[in-house]
Amino acid sequence: MDRASGVWATRAWGWLRAAPVSIVGPMSVLDVLFAARDLGRLQEIASTFARHGLGDVVQRMGLSGPLERAGRALHWSGADQLREMPTHERVRRALEQLGPTFVKFGQLLATRPDLLSPDWITEFERLHQAVTPVPFAELLPQLEEDLGADPRELFEGFDETPLAAGSIGQVHSARLSDGRRVVLKIRRPGIRAKVEADLRLLERFAELTEQELPELRRYRPVQMVRLFSRTLREELDLSLEARNTELIGRNLADDEFVEVPEVIDEFTRERLLVLAFVDGVSAGEWAHEHEPGTGEGPLLAARGADAILKMIFVDGIYHADPHPGNVFFQPQARLVLLDCGMVGRLSERRREEFMNLLVAVFKRDERRVVAVLLDWAGDEEEVDTELLAQDARAFIDRYHGAKLGDVDLQAVLGDVVDMVRENGLILPADMSSLIRVFALLDNLGRELDPDFDLTSKIQPMAERAIREQHSLLNVLGRQTEDLAGLVRELPRDLRQLFDKARRGKLRLEVRVNRLPEFGDRITESANRVTVGMITAALIVGTSIAMTVDKGPMLLGIPVLGLLGFLTSCAVGAGLLWSILRSGRR
Structure with missing residues (x-):
């Protein structure tokens, strides 16, 4: 069986298509799922999926009947023309029509x-x-509310025609009173x-998916959607x-070749961001x-990386x-980073784990590779650690003898993901x-330099980080900090433990991995003994019955006996054949 068949999208789609007609039980889907204020949007979502040939999923989720009973008819027209397209293409088109939330959710899944x-x-x-810019007349009331005045009075040369428009907002140009462009x-x-x-x-x-589809719980849909919600x-x-x-600008202050636009705090609000205008390409x-490799391309690639x-x-x-589109180039090989709406954060612990993974690969330490992956995955009870170790050995063997600077980092990370x-x-x-950023970088x-090697850029940082991580001073510092944390938290942990014991909520769970199999074997053996005893009793009883000279006879032997x-x-x-077969297994 193909082990990759456990991919989330394939399983999720298969479960949705094969699920019972309603996966929420006897209560109305509308009562269980949605407040009345979201009913119109729910109809729009269901109709969009139906129009893209995904109506079977709408029906399997139990949405079509309740919506229609609530007076919200679904629009099924147009589905026939799209049914010939692959499922993933139809889903992508549906997400695009549903607007920014679903587009960004699909981009997250990508x-x-x-x-x-x-x-x-x-x-x-x-x-x-494809976003149509909002007419300035519709923007004006919001701008006046945020700024306390007409923006055309606060800014000189305010351009009512947007420079660009996106799903979240759009950009206009203007000048401050001191003449600076913003x-x-x-x-x-x-x-x-x-x-x-x-x-x-x-x-x-x-939440519904985790409750009703146990096979998909391991993919943590609730956690994924919550993370997406927070990000959006x-x-x-x-x-x-x-x-x-x-x-980010403060962190890059010492880099004379890379900058971010200046924020004009005076006018920035939750719904409005004003930045210094940045010229460039x-x-x-x-x-x-x-052409790749010409002009300042190699220098720009190196400085950006x-x-x-x-x-x-x-x-x-x-x-x-x-x-x-978010990186601008200026003369003298200078770079400007735009649109810091999406930022990533990497804790010191996660940075250490990433470095440990790279070191483990090149030192052929499969145990450390497995430990890092399991730590990343969290509490996964169904993982076959032996099979994972075999894959880790095969993964490591592909890079045996190579130096860190001689391998393709994208290939290494791609193998890790696989x-x-x-x-x-x-x-x-x-x-x-992080893996996505490495791929983009x-x-x-x-594109700028055909000889660009991201791994060689990471190598000195990785080696320096590893040296610092394993230096005696840092090791002692971390051990001291961990010990101090343990001492600080011990009274609280003991208090919680005693509180649970006092309330009768303290549970001790013991798991013996092969105990169910052992119990099955005991049950099977007991059944065989029982059947054997009954069979022996029947043989003895019928043997006695065959000595009785009464009733119908066949060749001088009682027929019933x-x-x-x-x-x-x-x-x-x-019974003998069953025992012999189980012995061969």
């Missing part, structure tokens, strides 16, 4: 190769939404209410993006106009979406984000 198979990943990477990122009016309704639906669907809510808060931009446009890697391994907070997915493990969200670097004796022999032969 960063999880540990959950989705490659065809779903490729399809979801194509997710985008850009205003304005959140789309009313988008928070729609996003919150979508998130409520997604969160309830995730943070992205809606433009004041948080302003703080992230300022923090996007990395995508620059790569389109220049150094900046991102410093954020990851030194600062612990990094730009999580460095695609070519091993995680095939063994039913799940990467933590911060590691999935490596791809952009190769003969039949009983033959039946007993057949049962005994069957």
Whole structure:
């Protein structure tokens, strides 16, 4: 059996298509799932899926009947033309039509190769939404509320035509009173209410999935949707993006070649972000106009990689979406990082684990590789650790004898993801984000410089981090800190333990892995003994009955006694055959 068949998308889709007609039980789906305020949005979601040839999933979820009874008819037209498309393409098109929440959720899933198979990943990477800019007349009331005045009075030369429009907001240009050019990122009016309704639906669907589909619980849909909800809510808060931009700017203050735009705090709000205007050419446009390896390409690739890697391994907070549209180039090989709405955070412990994984690969330490992967996956009871160790050995053998600077980091991380997915493990969200950033960084670097080698950039940082991690001073410091933490927390832990014991809630759980199998064997043996005893009694009884000269006779033998004796022999032969077969197994 293909071990990769446990991929989340394949299993999830199979369960939804094969689930009972309603997976929520006797109560109405609308009563259990959704408040009345979300009924209209629920109808829109269900109709969109139905129009894309996914009506069977809507019906299996039990949504079509209650919606129609509530007076919300579903629109099924157009499904026939789309049925010939692959399922993942129809899902992608449906997500695009459903708006920013579902587009961004699909984009999140596209960063999880540990959950989705490659065809779903490729399809979801194509997710985008054609956005029509909001007319300035509709933006004006919100801007006046946030700024306390008409923006055309506060800014000189405010351009009512947007420079760009996205699913969350759009960008306009203007000038401050001192003549400096600025850009205003304005959140789309009313988008928070729609996003919150979508998130409520997604969160309830995730809870329902964990309750009713045990096979999917291990993929932690509730945890995944909660993480997505938090990320999207943070992205809606433009004041948080302003703080992230300022923090990354302070961390890069010593780098004379990389910067982020200045935040104009005076005008920045939750729904409005004002930044200093940055002139330059996007990395995508620059790569389109220049041959790889020419001009300042290699220098730009090196400086960009150094900046991102410093954020990851030194600062612990990094730009999580460095695609070519978010990186601008300026003269003298200078770079500007735009759109700090998506940031990743990597704890010191996670950085150490990542370094340990790289070291374990090149030192052929399969035990450490398995330990890191299991630690990332959390409490996974169904993992076959022996099979995981075999895969780890095969993974390590592929890089045996290679030096850190001589391998393709994307290939190494891709193999790690494959091993995680095939063994039913799940990467933590911060590691999935990190792997995606490495892929973006490596791809952009190769567009600028065909000889770009991300691994050689990581090598000195990794070696320095490993030396610091294993230095005597740091080891003693960590041990002292751990011991101090243990001493601090011990009284609280003991108090909680005694409180549970006093309330009768203290449980001791003992698991013997092979005990159920042992019990089955005992039961099987007892059944055989019972059948054997009954068979022996039948043989003895029928033998006595065959000596009685009464009743129908066959060849001088009583018929009833003969039949009983033959039946007993057949049962005994069957029991003997069963014992012989179990012995061969």
